[in-house]
Amino acid sequence: MNSMQSESVVRAAGLTRIFRDFWRRPKVRAVDDVSFEVRRGEVFGLLGPNGSGKTTAIKMILGLLHPTSGSLEVLGRPPRDVRAKHELGYLPEESALYPYLSAEETLHFYGKLFDLPREERRRRVDQLVDMTGLAAARHRPVGEFSKGMTRRVGLAQALINDPALILLDEPTSGLDPLGRRQVKDIIRTLASRGKSVLVSSHLLAEIEDVCDRIAILYDGRIRASGALDELLEERQRYLLDLPAMPPAELEALLEDLAGRLGERPGLAHPRIDLERYFLDVVARARGGGGGEGAMAAYLSHSAEDGEGPGEARPDNA
């Protein structure tokens, strides 16, 4: 692992947030003595059931909530530092958008808030509209959008300032399988260009194939954390991948293995997951096509700025 990738962009140690009641008596330990780090160029999953403290942790990273105790550093600065905020992108659980602005106007509005010069703003809005699959709806008011389309606008908005750290609260909620795959591909590509992405979700299976490392929160505390591959790999067993072969040959092979192992190995056909099957069916139905070109254009701009370390992925990816 090179030094760029091991660099921490979020460093939380003993982070605690207690909410108090009206009489200022401690009420809920929403985040309780939590320590973790998010490294440059990785996708970090903050997972946990409803009410486990994910949003509270994200709000502290954003500088919107003060920790009760513990330390927190974001991009090498205290989270309340305005310079840290400039390099952050945030997709909240529910995006509050101006219903009468179109998708394009919405993105221009946020681009202006970041003081992006007009030409750059135009270029980024065009790229983001394509990348998030909103090209056909770019001139429609967002008040008319479905939940999935609103989510896409929210994601584009979170990326308008080309942030180094992107916080995504339940990014796939409300999206159909195509939209989910698209968002996950965007997340992976962002990470491959050196961006750091923190994804919070209670839909574990949905983000399993996008995270490098995870922490599982329950009742405000981290119950498990580490590289996803290491956490999920069953190191005591092996799976063997065989090509198709005549039944008699297969039987002989199994017999041979059973003799050596003292047990007959299990045998099954591999299965693709339902998401991949579904996406194949839809791709065939509509004759291919996708937003990869747009994504490449958006990201090549980031690379031009010298912000990305190329195609490198963290060692544990």
Ligand SMILES: Nc1ncnc2c1ncn2[C@@H]1O[C@H](COP(=O)(O)OP(=O)(O)OP(=O)(O)O)[C@@H](O)[C@H]1O
């Ligand atoms: N402003 C607040 N005042 C009092 N309690 C709060 C406040 N915000 C959150 N909590 C409590 O803190 C705990 C953690 O909430 P949080 O919203 O961080 O969970 P979450 O993991 O994001 O949940 P979800 O998946 O439902 O969004 C919950 O018990 C919640 O009721």
